[in-house]
Amino acid sequence: MESTFLAYQVKKIDDKFVGKVERLKISDLPEGDVLIEVAYSSLNYKDGLSAIGNPGVTRKYPHIPGIDAAGVVTESTSSKFKPGDEVVITGYDLGMDTDGGFAQYCRIKADWIVPLPKGLSLKEVMILGTAGFTAALCVNHLIHNGLSPEKGPVLVTGASGGVGSVAISILAKLGYNVFASSGKKDQYDFLKKIGAREVISREDTQTDSNRPLLKEQWAGVVETVGGKTMEYVLRTTKYMGGVASCGLVGGAGFTTTVLPFILRGVALLGVDSVQCPMDLRLKIWDKLSSEWKPDTLDLLASMIDLDGLDTAIKEILAGKIKGRTLVEPKSSM
Numbered sequence: 159m160e161s162t163f164l165a166y167q168v169k170k171i172d173d174k175f176v177g178k179v180e181r182l183k184i185s186d187l188p189e190g191d192v193l194i195e196v197a198y199s200s201l202n203y204k205d206g207l208s209a210i211g212n213p214g215v216t217r218k219y220p221h222i223p224g225i226d227a228a229g230v231v232t233e234s235t236s237s238k239f240k241p242g243d244e245v246v247i248t249g250y251d252l253g254m255d256t257d258g259g260f261a262q263y264c265r266i267k268a269d270w271i272v273p274l275p276k277g278l279s280l281k282e283v284m285i286l287g288t289a290g291f292t293a294a295l296c297v298n299h300l301i302h303n304g305l306s307p308e309k310g311p312v313l314v315t316g317a318s319g320g321v322g323s324v325a326i327s328i329l330a331k332l333g334y335n336v337f338a339s340s341g342k343k344d345q346y347d348f349l350k351k352i353g354a355r356e357v358i359s360r361e362d363t364q365t366d367s368n369r370p371l372l373k374e375q376w377a378g379v380v381e382t383v384g385g386k387t388m389e390y391v392l393r394t395t396k397y398m399g400g401v402a403s404c405g406l407v408g409g410a411g412f413t414t415t416v417l418p419f420i421l422r423g424v425a426l427l428g429v430d431s432v433q434c435p436m437d438l439r440l441k442i443w444d445k446l447s448s449e450w451k452p453d454t455l456d457l458l459a460s461m462i463d464l465d466g467l468d469t470a471i472k473e474i475l476a477g478k479i480k481g482r483t484l485v486e487p488k489s490s491m
């Protein structure tokens with residue numbers, strides 16, 4: 159008899175998108191070189207968008223979301239991987255139009271797979287997941303732009319979220335003076351515990367001033383919010399500072415003048431984790447498993463199973479999630 163497995167699958171029923179834990183057959187999975195038994199996945203904002211039918215993320219339903227997966231290879235037709243190998247996958251098309259990590263198995267292309275970095279367990283690598291990898295890319299881009307601790311404070315926006323909380327932890331470990339901006343007054347203590355020296359409110363990062371440049375404050379910014387927050391950080395970043403832009407929870411559009419760029423030499427640094435080339439991807443995972451590995455990984459994560467996804471997806475879409483949500487592909491079903 160063919161093996162079966164459990165997965166959180168989203169179906170389009172009339173005009174609604176409904177997620178449910180289902181028992182599926184291995185042959186239901188898409189084509190691919192490598193079959194992986196998933197040990198852990200994790201929840202990212204994009205998974206929330208996929209689960210509610212956002213066509214910019216997923217167009218084909220029924221669909222298993224989960225842009226992250228870590229586990230053990232059980233079958234492989236690729237010479238790169240063999241059964242028993244521990245691996246991690248973030249980004250590419252996983253969980254978008256390819257069935258993703260919210261399942262006990264996934265089958266994918268070998269080219270998307272990274273061997274589990276030495277220094278991280280399967281659980282730790284998923285506490286980091288796409289959010290942690292993206293946070294590390296932001297830090298990498300800022301450092302390449304010349305950021306160092308003596309240049310001044312670094313601001314992390316959307317601080318209590320996945321990318322924000324890992325970025326704070328990495329920057330604190332590297333000796334930066336980290337300011338966190340957050341809409342969650344009840345999470346200020348958490349943000350300080352994971353490494354923020356100061357916490358400012360979300361309102362402080364949104365100004366009604368029409369002035370194209372405001373007082374210089376930040377040597378660098380990890381910017382996860384977009385919209386009005388991006389407008390504020392571009393006007394307050396110091397001379398030759400960098401703004402690493404990775405997110406849009408506060409809006410995709412923003413208005414600016416060229417003045418931050420031509421008078422202060424501010425660099426706007428785009429960050430993409432999805433198609434990140436494999437050589438840079440391996441370098442970033444290497445950093446995350448060694449000198450950039452957050453000391454506070456346990457503090458960052460809470461754990462759910464497949465049955466907990468409905469609630470967690472609503473929370474992440476409402477901006478209410480704190481830190482990272484690890485997903486163990488189990489169910490009481």
Ligand SMILES: NC(=O)c1ccc[n+]([C@@H]2O[C@H](COP(=O)([O-])OP(=O)(O)OC[C@H]3O[C@@H](n4cnc5c(N)ncnc54)[C@H](OP(=O)(O)O)[C@@H]3O)[C@@H](O)[C@H]2O)c1
Nearest residue numbers: 292316317318319320321340341405406407408430431477
């Ligand atoms: N470019 C890439 O490759 C890449 C990779 C991963 C993620 N992303 C993007 O980065 C962003 C953050 O991802 P994430 O996984 O960290 O999401 P998340 O865990 O949901 O965190 C987002 C945080 O942003 C803040 N926030 C929520 N709604 C807001 C609003 N309307 N205005 C201002 N702040 C708001 C909240 O933090 P506070 O309450 O503390 O303010 C929230 O916890 C998302 O837009 C995601 O799509 C991009």
